[in-house]
Amino acid sequence: MDALGDGTRRLILERLRGGPRAVGELAAELPVTRPAVSQHLRVLKEAGLVTERRNGTRRLYRVDTDGLAEVRDYLESFWTDVLAAFEAAAEAEAEKEDE
Amino acid sequence: MTTHATETDAIRKTVSVPLPVEKAFSLFTSGIDTWWPFESHSIGGDKTASAVFDVEAKRLYERDADGSEHDWADIVAWEPPSRFLLNWRVNPSRPETELEVRFSPEGGATRVELEHRGWEKCGPEDRSSYDEGWDVVLGKLVDAA
Numbered sequence: 001m002d003a004l005g006d007g008t009r010r011l012i013l014e015r016l017r018g019g020p021r022a023v024g025e026l027a028a029e030l031p032v033t034r035p036a037v038s039q040h041l042r043v044l045k046e047a048g049l050v051t052e053r054r055n056g057t058r059r060l061y062r063v064d065t066d067g068l069a070e071v072r073d074y075l076e077s078f079w080t081d082v083l084a085a086f087e088a089a090a091e092a093e094a095e096k097e098d099e
Numbered sequence: 100m101t102t103h104a105t106e107t108d109a110i111r112k113t114v115s116v117p118l119p120v121e122k123a124f125s126l127f128t129s130g131i132d133t134w135w136p137f138e139s140h141s142i143g144g145d146k147t148a149s150a151v152f153d154v155e156a157k158r159l160y161e162r163d164a165d166g167s168e169h170d171w172a173d174i175v176a177w178e179p180p181s182r183f184l185l186n187w188r189v190n191p192s193r194p195e196t197e198l199e200v201r202f203s204p205e206g207g208a209t210r211v212e213l214e215h216r217g218w219e220k221c222g223p224e225d226r227s228s229y230d231e232g233w234d235v236v237l238g239k240l241v242d243a244a
């Protein structure tokens with residue numbers, strides 16, 4: 001699956017990072033037709049990258065922040081682990097030099 | 100600050116280590132084999148034998164027990180003992196994210212600040228494959244934007 005391999009989908013996602021938008025708004029901002037935007041949004045939705053919500057008569061699309069938060073959590077713990085390992089090694093090194 | 104802004108901020112981590120800045124820098128880089136958690140944080144996993152900061156070739160890569168090499172990053176800036184800047188490109192077909200590590204003297208000790216920028220380009224579409232390892236995290240995952 002390559003939801004983001006398409007340049008237009010990346011542009012759409014970038015726009016949505018600025019806040020929720022309707023299909024028409026995206027189409028007005030980007031050099032693509034409204035049906036094309038809908039099509040791309042469908043792919044992004046299936047990939048779990050955007051979610052859709054009804055707001056009155058409008059459908060608003062937004063970035064799936066749960067997904068982003070999950071990525072962030074993962075990377076946070078990744079770098080915490082790496083730096084903890086470095087800290088331990090540095091402390092061992094410092095002790096060696098004290099001897 | 101909105102939730103959105105918080106979630107896409109750079110990831111920043113800081114530790115202080117009881118070594119002078121030159122030693123801290125060299126332990127982190129040329130001494131990486133002695134401390135990096137390869138089993139859990141590499142492409143080859145427990146097959147990974149070492150990691151190499153090849154400053155001349157501007158390249159950071161891991162070398163596995165069978166001799167195969169996997170790129171981790173391009174070295175973009177190399178300023179010992181103060182800082183280095185990398186472009187992670189574990190999978191060359193994906194966009195890069197930036198990793199900067201800064202070393203500053205703090206008395207006789209060193210403050211190490213790590214900043215991972217552009218990670219928000221990571222696509223949550225890969226979140227189900229997290230367990231597959233670093234390759235996913237910093238390479239395949241970085242498939243967005």
